[in-house]
Amino acid sequence: MTFPFEGPEKLLEIWFAPSAKVLDAGSSSTCGLRKVDPSIWEDMLSIVKCKVLSVVHGDEMDAYLLSESSLFISPHRLILKTCGTTLNLLGLPRILEIAVTHANLPSVHRCFYSRKAFMFPERQLGPHRDWKYEVEFLDNIFPNGAAYTVGKVNGDHWLLYMAGPVESDPIPDFPSSGNSQHSLPDCTIEILMSDLAPAARLPFFSSSNPASVDLSASLGISEIFPSHLTTLDAYSFSPCGYSANALIKWGNDPISETNDTPGEGYYTIHVTPEEGWSYASFECNVPLPLSYPTAQDSRTIPDLLSLVRRVVAIFQPGRLTLTLFISSEDNGNDEGESAVEAAQRAFKAALTPPTAGANLFGAGISEYKRTDKINYEFGDYDLAFASFELKR
Numbered sequence: 558m559t560f561p562f563e564g565p566e567k568l569l570e571i572w573f574a575p576s577a578k579v580l581d582a583g584s585s586s587t588c589g590l591r592k593v594d595p596s597i598w599e600d601m602l603s604i605v606k607c608k609v610l611s612v613v614h615g616d617e618m619d620a621y622l623l624s625e626s627s628l629f630i631s632p633h634r635l636i637l638k639t640c641g642t643t644l645n646l647l648g649l650p651r652i653l654e655i656a657v658t659h660a661n662l663p664s665v666h667r668c669f670y671s672r673k674a675f676m677f678p679e680r681q682l683g684p685h686r687d688w689k690y691e692v693e694f695l696d697n698i699f700p701n702g703a704a705y706t707v708g709k710v711n712g713d714h715w716l717l718y719m720a721g722p723v724e725s726d727p728i729p730d731f732p733s734s735g736n737s738q739h740s741l742p743d744c745t746i747e748i749l750m751s752d753l754a755p756a757a758r759l760p761f762f763s764s765s766n767p768a769s770v771d772l773s774a775s776l777g778i779s780e781i782f783p784s785h786l787t788t789l790d791a792y793s794f795s796p797c798g799y800s801a802n803a804l805i806k807w808g809n810d811p812i813s814e815t816n817d818t819p820g821e822g823y824y825t826i827h828v829t830p831e832e833g834w835s836y837a838s839f840e841c842n843v844p845l846p847l848s849y850p851t852a853q854d855s856r857t858i859p860d861l862l863s864l865v866r867r868v869v870a871i872f873q874p875g876r877l878t879l880t881l882f883i884s885s886e887d888n889g890n891d892e893g894e895s896a897v898e899a900a901q902r903a904f905k906a907a908l909t910p911p912t913a914g915a916n917l918f919g920a921g922i923s924e925y926k927r928t929d930k931i932n933y934e935f936g937d938y939d940l941a942f943a944s945f946e947l948k949r
């Protein structure tokens with residue numbers, strides 16, 4: 558008998574400072590968490606019950622591809638995304654210990670833990686057996702955490718725990734937060750897709766599977782972001798499954814002629830193609846324009862609308878949840894629309910045609926109906942959450 562695999566990931570993101578530049582300990586490739594020896598991270602991952610498959614070292618972060626998803630290490634921030642029955646949260650106490658003893662980072666600036674509702678909750682272990690145990694576990698570590706359920710409790714929903722700086726234990730003189738070393742808002746988009754179409758699942762089985770690099774190219778994964786800005790690390794599992802991390806250079810791009818402060822972001826993709834529990838996730842923290850005034854080609858960083866369409870065209874999900882999490886300082890646009898309202902507009906425009914039956918999507922995009930839309934203001938961060946399902 559084949560046991561079902563839990564694709565939906567547990568996502569832990571810990572910030573030890575608001576940006577890498579405030580750590581001020583030399584170049585970003587060697588400071589803060591990036592100076593910790595990889596073997597120490599591997600020991601931490603053994604508690605979580607996953608292993609390193611490969612690693613890519615970028616200018617601003619190290620991207621580890623894991624047997625169950627991904628680990629991103631920046632000088633000031635760690636992102637651990639794990640699927641299956643991994644014990645993601647059991648890694649947290651060890652991560653905090655490593656930060657103190659190996660990187661001289663004694664306090665947590667912010668911590669986020671989130672996940673979609675599990676497909677097979679009865680298979681989970683330790684604190685992951687129930688959201689209430691996960692919250693208890695985190696509350697024992699953070700004195701000021703807050704837990705939220707976003708979406709339908711008896712349908713697709715998303716769970717979020719956030720802890721911020723402790724007032725009584727201020728971190729000395731940190732300037733405002735923002736994207737890594739830059740002044741742009743910090744933002745993360747996740748596209749969590751279930752019930753993938755058979756034609757989208759099949760290429761991820763090894764019998765029909767070329768090398769992961771060719772697969773990434775043939776499915777258009779290598780082209781989600783311009784290839785000249787992308788460093789892609791992909792892995793095909795046997796007999797099925799696929800994971801990829803990508804590091805993306807943004808700003809100062811000679812081809813798209815943008816002149817933002819240059820920076821580096823990531824995206825990560827994980828695919829569980831088995832029928833019955835098929836799932837794919839896409840997560841990205843590159844700051845994206847919500848929409849360009851004119852059409853762009855594949856050599857430009859996509860706007861949010863094009864990004865959603867490109868990803869959905871590859872995986873053809875029957876159901877999907879989108880979340881955009883964005884730091885809330887000054888993130889509105891000139892029309893007085895907040896960033897999350899604009900994001901909701903882009904999600905809808907990407908997935909639903911303005912007139913019934915209009916074939917405006919071009920190749921590969923089906924018509925969806927929105928089944929949920931929630932905007933949340935958490936204080937320092939705002940969230941746009943939306944669910945869609947295929948119109949049958």
Ligand SMILES: C[S@+](CC[C@H](N)C(=O)[O-])C[C@H]1O[C@@H](n2cnc3c(N)ncnc32)[C@H](O)[C@@H]1O
Nearest residue numbers: 562564625640794797798827828829830837838
């Ligand atoms: C690690 S990948 C990606 C998981 C990801 N969270 C997702 O979005 O589905 C999981 C897929 O690879 C398959 N797989 C094959 N060998 C595996 C291994 N050694 N560890 C984890 N998954 C493996 C699983 O059956 C599943 O289809």
